[in-house]
Amino acid sequence: MITSSNSAELYNQYQSAMRRIADIRYASAVLQWDQETYLPPKGAGFRGQQLATLSEIAHEEFTTDKLGVLLQELSSRHDLDAEQQRNVALTLEDYNRNKKFTAAFVRHLTEVINKSYHSWIEARKANSFSVFAGDLAELVKLKKEEAEILGYQHHCYDALLNDYDKGSNVQLLDKTFDTIREPLKVLLQKIQGRPQVNNSFLQQHFPKDKQWDFGMQLIRGLGYDMEAGRQDISEHPFTTNFNSLDVRVTTRIDVNDLGNMVWSCIHEAGHAMYEQGLPELQYGLPLGEAASLTIHESQSRLWENHVGRSMAWCRHYLPVLQQYFPEQLQAVNAEQFYKGINQVTPSLIRTEADELTYHFHVMIRYELEKALLENAITTADIPTFWNERYMKYMNVKVPDDKQGCLQDVHWSHGSFGYFPTYSLGSFYAAQFFTMAEKSIPGLDTQIQKGDAHSLLSWLREQIHRYGRMYNSEELCKKVTGETLNISYFLQYLQRKYESIYA
Amino acid sequence: MITSSNSAELYNQYQSAMRRIADIRYASAVLQWDQETYLPPKGAGFRGQQLATLSEIAHEEFTTDKLGVLLQELSSRHDLDAEQQRNVALTLEDYNRNKKFTAAFVRHLTEVINKSYHSWIEARKANSFSVFAGDLAELVKLKKEEAEILGYQHHCYDALLNDYDKGSNVQLLDKTFDTIREPLKVLLQKIQGRPQVNNSFLQQHFPKDKQWDFGMQLIRGLGYDMEAGRQDISEHPFTTNFNSLDVRVTTRIDVNDLGNMVWSCIHEAGHAMYEQGLPELQYGLPLGEAASLTIHESQSRLWENHVGRSMAWCRHYLPVLQQYFPEQLQAVNAEQFYKGINQVTPSLIRTEADELTYHFHVMIRYELEKALLENAITTADIPTFWNERYMKYMNVKVPDDKQGCLQDVHWSHGSFGYFPTYSLGSFYAAQFFTMAEKSIPGLDTQIQKGDAHSLLSWLREQIHRYGRMYNSEELCKKVTGETLNISYFLQYLQRKYESIYA
Incomplete structure (x- = not known):
């Protein structure tokens, strides 16, 4: 029980606890940075173990009952300023989210992710999605469980999308991609009908x-x-x-x-x-x-x-x-x-795509993830689904899985709901930049x-x-006076490619 | 209380706990390595904080009562193999050592070390030992307290020497340095009487x-x-x-x-x-x-x-x-x-000294530390003490504090008892290498x-x-058949310099 009645003091306790957790998480980030840049090859095994320990400790510290009590108490205080209130509210949300998962569930998920990552590596070596499909199916099953544990209003995918962009949901994304799909196809066709540029x-x-x-x-x-x-x-x-x-x-x-x-x-x-x-x-x-x-x-x-x-x-x-x-x-x-x-050239690999066709790559992944979560397809159906959409949206024939549905690491990490941030980010960028120009x-x-x-x-x-x-939508409104409006992005593309492809 | 009676299982618990602590300590070491090699200048403040948190967590985990009970129980088990027994015994020693210090003492020591380190930096900038003397006096006082808390048989310095080399003590070091002082002085005089070499x-x-x-x-x-x-x-x-x-x-x-x-x-x-x-x-x-x-x-x-x-x-x-x-x-x-x-040239700076005069540098520091701990001198006496010994042992005039008693970082870190390992290490090296040649x-x-x-x-x-x-002495006996015998080192030096200075 909290005995101190001084809100400033309680807020300091909260801040110290959070900074200690941040120190652990950022120490982990240093180890990861080192792993990607300078780690000698033989050091990988112990490094994995050290990272697992730090993440375990950070999780333990962020789920103590003491912190929960403190956050509850602070939430009821009305003498905090707006920033302090926002910090407490968001931390409490994150805290409650974390508390929903049992340690057993987190451990199981971590194990399945490890397994999936390795079978993704193997699948890429073998250039065969089927090597990956089994572990991925297990992972998808767990991500569905995760969505149920987290809860959602309309679509289970919403629970996962929220992880990367609070407030994002299927309804919004469907509407956004539906609005942009045709104009992008039309623009691409126009471009393809013009003399091509040389790079x-x-x-x-x-x-x-x-x-x-x-x-x-x-x-x-x-x-x-x-x-x-x-x-x-x-x-x-x-x-x-x-x-x-x-x-x-x-x-x-x-x-x-x-x-x-x-x-x-x-x-x-x-x-x-x-x-x-x-x-x-x-x-x-x-x-x-x-x-x-x-x-x-x-x-x-x-x-x-x-x-x-x-x-x-x-x-x-x-x-x-x-x-x-x-x-x-x-x-x-x-x-x-x-x-x-x-x-502009329709192509196989997302990370190398131009500003126009990039969004077809993202849409395909979004549609595929949604279909998986709705049980409309299974992981075994992924290559066919993928290859058909590449043909449908960009007239691109996918020669093999490595250049197709095995190209991204995201699913092997259990990151479902991540891809849409790439497109939404581009759309927001256009809206922000228009405002900056003004x-x-x-x-x-x-x-x-x-x-x-x-x-x-x-x-x-x-x-x-x-x-x-502010969350994405609130921030956008604050900066530009309106919520996400993809006409800024479309106008930007149209103007740009008109000047390039005459 | 421990209920499990299976020693193997208890040993596994102990091993897991120790590995978790090692993960934290080595994560800390990665952050320190990064700090010395690649850290951008502005990142230093938060890095210090992150390191302090990790060291706090490692300390907390290594002083839990649970670990103490486990170690006590394992110490009473007779079905562990020799290596396991040695691990448990050493860990229990380290554990008991750590438990002797209150959290308040550790925090105070850390603060005084931080302060001393910064005043050492300032003193070097000002080229004046007096800037450092006050904080160092506080630190010496704390190190004496530390020695009392740790306990010792003959000399309070022994408690500190043990930190770097278990089993090392004033008696042994006095004997060693007394044996070597004269022969080194004689050898140096001989060398200085011969035609010098060119480098x-x-x-x-x-x-x-x-x-x-x-x-x-x-x-x-x-x-x-x-x-x-x-x-x-x-x-x-x-x-x-x-x-x-x-x-x-x-x-x-x-x-x-x-x-x-x-x-x-x-x-x-x-x-x-x-x-x-x-x-x-x-x-x-x-x-x-x-x-x-x-x-x-x-x-x-x-x-x-x-x-x-x-x-x-x-x-x-x-x-x-x-x-x-x-x-x-x-x-x-x-x-x-x-x-x-x-x-061979008598000189001011330890780290640049040759194999012979190096040990005069170490001896001076050893004698000075001992005198400080015996209250024979105060920190204010350090420059005079230092400069007199440099003149006495090597006929070297110390022009200023920066090239004199401010040259080493060790004391500002609270590392009293560290320097002798440099000389002892050289003496062991000669003994080991003689055995290797055989x-x-x-x-x-x-x-x-x-x-x-x-x-x-x-x-x-x-x-x-x-x-x-094995500790240093045991290991030496195992490898060479006898405990530390500095005649190997003296013979090595004499032979080497006879060939060089004819």
């Missing part, structure tokens, strides 16, 4: 060290604070953070493809600048965290596409690139460069001069500093 | 990347397993381990001094190969740890001095170095190189061929695989 200049030999140096200059130039972060090399680019003053990015370098490094650098820097902009004083508390994975993605996409694939960006950065790679790029002008980096006089000219400072300040002020104060 | 070839410009490449080839060549470790750059070279399959080293590179990198690489690789040779299956248990810091130092010194400063090593590695640095080293032959790298036919010829494989195997077999099964 072969990106596929030449670009030495690794020069690419690295350019990438470092690039992310510094965007506003990523190198004193509060660093860049390293990893197999798959990612952003991770241990607090807002230590937010790290990684990239990968393909010596035969410049694009791979350049736009992954901008994408990750977009994520990282969001984390660097979160309020330091809210460390360990919800308001010190990103609003949602959707809003996170809106920041990376905004920088990657609205800045990094704009004509203004090309005008500034092509000359810089030409200094690094004179031989390879001397014959390319800014307009050719702009067109080349925005080439609010910042001469933004395009600034970007053309390589100066993104006022854009970053605007994002910091409008979005970053709030942490989880 | 100026080490002080040229050696490009950083070439030094790095040589260092990597060097430690690989000694037998350091790069698949179970890695090398990075840090301000001060160190070795750290997260398990025997992930043991990392760092080095530093001075472009104007080749020696700095070369022998620090060999030294750290010596530490690291010991850790890589500890039994993997004993992870988290005493038998998975090094016997003592003295034995640890014996391994680094053995490789650094007995291998890395031998004529045989020079014969193999000078030609290799000449390939990396043809201009700088083409005019040097193996004999000149050997003489140069073994130059046991491995053709060892010198092998080293001359750049092959240290059989030496590493011998050390693995004789020393590494035992972990903490």
Whole structure:
């Protein structure tokens, strides 16, 4: 029982407990970062064990009855300020969510995820989805159980979608994808009827060290604070953070493809600048965290596409690139460069897709996950479902499972409901960027001069500093005056591709 | 109360608890490694907090009553094997030791250490020991309290010495240093009466990347397993381990001094190969740890001095170095190189001292610590005490505190009793290496061929695989048939310097 009646004191107790849990979780994140960047091969086994222990301890500490009592008591206090109330409310939600799962359920889920991840690796080696289908079926069954435990109003998928974007649901996503499916198909057909653009200049030999140096200059130039972060090399680019003053990015370098490094650098820097902009004083508390994975993605996409694939960006950065790679790029002008980096081509691999067809990749995964959760299909049906939709939406024939339904790691991690954040993030990015253009006089000219400072300040002020104060929808309304409106995204695409494909 | 009567089951419980604690401690070590190598500057504050939390949790878990009851029960079981019994006995010792300190004492000590460390930094900036003397006095007082809490038989310093080398004590150290002081002084005088050797070839410009490449080839060549470790750059070279399959080293590179990198690489690789040779299956248990810091130092010194400063090593590695640095080293032959790298000169800085005068540096620190703990001097007397002994033992005039009594970080960390392990480690190294030479036919010829494989195997077999099964003295007796006998070290030095200084 709580005897102290001083709310400030109770809030301090709550804050200390949360910071201790954050210390453990972020220690875990350091170990994971190390695992992806510098871990010697033989160290993997013990590292897995160390990570499991830290996650167990964090879970134990976040589910103590003492914390529950404290949160209940704080929820009833009316002398906390709005930010404090929001922190307590969100923590209580997270706490209650965690308490719903028995230790046995969590352990079983972890085991099945481990098993699934390994069979996904094996399936990719064998290039055969059937190697993965059995374990995935077990995992899907558990995720359905999880949804039942969590509870939902309309659709069991909603419970899982909420994990990545609180407030997201099937109704909203169906409506969104239904609105965008046809316009995107029409736009794609139009583009395919026009003379195609050339991007072969990106596929030449670009030495690794020069690419690295350019990438470092690039992310510094965007506003990523190198004193509060660093860049390293990893197999798959990612952003991770241990607090807002230590937010790290990684990239990968393909010596035969410049694009791979350049736009992954901008994408990750977009994520990282969001984390660097979160309020330091809210460390360990919800308001010190990103609003949602959707809003996170809106920041990376905004920088990657609205800045990094704009004509203004090309005008500034092509000359810089030409200094690094004179031989390879001397014959390319800014307009050719702009067109080349925005080439639209239906393709097999989501992560390499252009800004238009990308959303077909996401839709297919969304539709597939929904069908699985509705029991409309089983995991054995996935390859057929997948291949049919690729043909239907993009006229793409999938040659094998590795380039098809085995390409993403997400399902093997039990991440069902994650993919939609990629599309929603893009849609929010377009809406935010439209607002930024209205609010910042001469933004395009600034970007053309390589100066993104006022854009970053605007994002910091409008979005970053709030942490989880608002959910995606609330934040969007606050920033742009309306909830998600995908016409901004459609208009952006139409305008862009009209200029490129005449 | 323990109800289960199955010893194997109880032992498993003990092992699981210890592994969980090890996971937390090694996670902490990863964060520290990152702090010394890759941490962005602004991340230091939160990192300190994260480390404090992990160390608090590890302490909490290692002092639970449940673990105490389990250890007591296991100590009374007679159906454990010798290794299991030794693990339990050592853990119980460590447990009881930890339980002696109240949480308040530990917190206070941590605070005073933090404060002292910062005033040491400030004192070095101001080049004035008096800035540090006050906080250090507080720390010395606490260390005396610590010694009283721990208890001792003859001298309060013994309680602290035990922390680094169980069984070490003032009586043994006095005897050891008394035996060696005069012979070393005599040897130094003899050397100073002979024509001096030239090592100026080490002080040229050696490009950083070439030094790095040589260092990597060097430690690989000694037998350091790069698949179970890695090398990075840090301000001060160190070795750290997260398990025997992930043991990392760092080095530093001075472009104007080749020696700095070369022998620090060999030294750290010596530490690291010991850790890589500890039994993997004993992870988290005493038998998975090094016997003592003295034995640890014996391994680094053995490789650094007995291998890395031998004529045989020079014969193999000078030609290799000449390939990396043809201009700088083409005019040097193996004999000149050997003489140069073994130059004896009384000097100010311990870490840069030769194999002979090094022990004067250690003796001075030992005598000073003992005098402090005996209340024979106060911290305010340290500069005078220090400077007088440097003059007395080595005829060296100390120009200022920074190059004098402010040079080592140890005291600011509260590490009193650490320095003697450096000398004892060297003495053990000589004794072990003499035994290795006897046991491995053709060892010198092998080293001359750049092959240290059989030496590493011998050390693995004789020393590494035992972990903490034996303390320093027991291990020495097991390996060499007698306890520490410093005549091996004296003979080694005399023989070496006779050949160099004729």
